[in-house]
Amino acid sequence: MSLVPRSRFKAESGSLSRRTFLTASLAAGGGLLLTLKLPLSAWGAASGAGSVDLNAFVQIDPDGTVRLIMPYVEMGQGTYTAISMLIAEELEVDLSQVQYEHAPPNDKLYANPLIGFQMTGGSTAIRATWQPVREAGAAARMMLISAAALDWSVDETSCQAAKGEVIHLPSNRRLSYGQLAARAATIPVPDKVRLKDRKEFTLIGKPAKRLDAPAKVNGTAVRHRR
Amino acid sequence: MPDQSVDVDEITMAFTTRINGINHSVDVDGDTPLLWVIRDVLGMTGTKFGCGRALCGACTVHMDGNPVRSCAIPIERVGDAAIVTIEAIGETPAGKNVQKAWLDLEVVQCGYCQSGQIMAATALLAANPNPNDDDITNAMSGNICRCGTYLRIRDAIKAAAQSLSPHIQNG
Numbered sequence: 327m328s329l330v331p332r333s334r335f336k337a338e339s340g341s342l343s344r345r346t347f348l349t350a351s352l353a354a355g356g357g358l359l360l361t362l363k364l365p366l367s368a369w370g371a372a373s374g375a376g377s378v379d380l381n382a383f384v385q386i387d388p389d390g391t392v393r394l395i396m397p398y399v400e401m402g403q404g405t406y407t408a409i410s411m412l413i414a415e416e417l418e419v420d421l422s423q424v425q426y427e428h429a430p431p432n433d434k435l436y437a438n439p440l441i442g443f444q445m446t447g448g449s450t451a452i453r454a455t456w457q458p459v460r461e462a463g464a465a466a467r468m469m470l471i472s473a474a475a476l477d478w479s480v481d482e483t484s485c486q487a488a489k490g491e492v493i494h495l496p497s498n499r500r501l502s503y504g505q506l507a508a509r510a511a512t513i514p515v516p517d518k519v520r521l522k523d524r525k526e527f528t529l530i531g532k533p534a535k536r537l538d539a540p541a542k543v544n545g546t547a548v549r550h551r552r
Numbered sequence: 553m554p555d556q557s558v559d560v561d562e563i564t565m566a567f568t569t570r571i572n573g574i575n576h577s578v579d580v581d582g583d584t585p586l587l588w589v590i591r592d593v594l595g596m597t598g599t600k601f602g603c604g605r606a607l608c609g610a611c612t613v614h615m616d617g618n619p620v621r622s623c624a625i626p627i628e629r630v631g632d633a634a635i636v637t638i639e640a641i642g643e644t645p646a647g648k649n650v651q652k653a654w655l656d657l658e659v660v661q662c663g664y665c666q667s668g669q670i671m672a673a674t675a676l677l678a679a680n681p682n683p684n685d686d687d688i689t690n691a692m693s694g695n696i697c698r699c700g701t702y703l704r705i706r707d708a709i710k711a712a713a714q715s716l717s718p719h720i721q722n723g
Contacts, residue, residue: 542660543651543654548597548598
């Protein structure tokens with residue numbers, strides 16, 4: 327039996343889902359911190375511990391590192407790698423630029439929005455993160471582009487994000503995400519984001535090396551990060 | 553080393569054990585399993601506790617080059633033997649090649665048994681650089697994997713053997 331009816335989820339969206347709320351703030355140390363608030367599904371609300379305050383975090387550090395708090399447990403199913411691919415795809419960073427930390431136990435912060443408590447299973451991790459994590463990546467990308475355009479006093483449409491940098495195409499000027507993170511944190515979160523079309527995917531749907539594998543072959547895996 | 557406070561009534565004695573080339577002096581009961589010394593006393597958590605009865609292989613380490621189940625070896629029986637764990641196996645040619653093959657072939661799933669698998673595979677290749685399928689099955693049959701990574705383990709051992717001895721045809 328499926329835990330959640332599939333019809334609950336839309337596969338694609340051109341704008342921020344009404345069910346996802348993003349907030350941005352300046353992280354300690356001068357980074358950009360994005361918080362995703364995902365209201366519980368009806369099933370989750372009925373079975374779970376109450377409302378979810380915050381249940382996913384994406385942070386861009388001043389050194390350009392993208393850090394994800396992973397509320398889902400890696401049990402060999404590849405969820406650490408897959409969720410990292412979702413953020414990297416829309417944020418326009420290499421997968422190697424993404425680091426993750428496993429979320430501590432906290433039903434209030436890290437409940438699975440489809441289930442209602444902090445739980446990994448039922449093939450829900452990607453279904454729960456597929457849209458909101460990509461939206462967070464796209465929103466962060468737009469805010470970083472806005473920050474760069476402000477810095478250069480140029481039009482945003484003349485800027486493009488690629489491989490962890492914003493590039494001003496006419497002048498070929500570049501600023502790294504790390505350089506832009508603190509300023510991007512002052513930019514309002516966009517109301518609408520454009521998610522990539524499937525044809526534009528460079529990571530999603532393509533083979534990737536498991537990010538959790540190296541720590542599992544050298545005895546360091548207990549650190550919950552790489 | 554963490555402070556090892558014990559009841560004053562408890563009879564303990566210091567054992568000096570050579571692990572990954574470093575002598576460690578530990579104050580524990582003589583029947584303390586080597587695994588407990590490695591994980592709990594020395595804090596090296598790459599070696600896993602699985603069954604505690606030498607049935608699953610998750611705790612496999614090398615003792616003078618031989619793969620042994622550290623959960624079932626009392627510290628008093630280790631003596632002068634050189635112990636090597638997953639944390640240092642990459643410093644040996646066989647271990648380095650095994651770890652690389654494990655990554656190249658994406659052997660790992662959940663990963664819990666893999667430290668033991670890698671220690672067993674490395675001991676096999678150190679003793680037999682060109683194992684055939686039966687050799688691999690015999691050497692690895694004491695290491696169980698609930699994810700079922702056995703076929704990739706076999707392929708990775710062959711790949712590691714090939715990179716260690718490129719002139720040898722895999723059997």
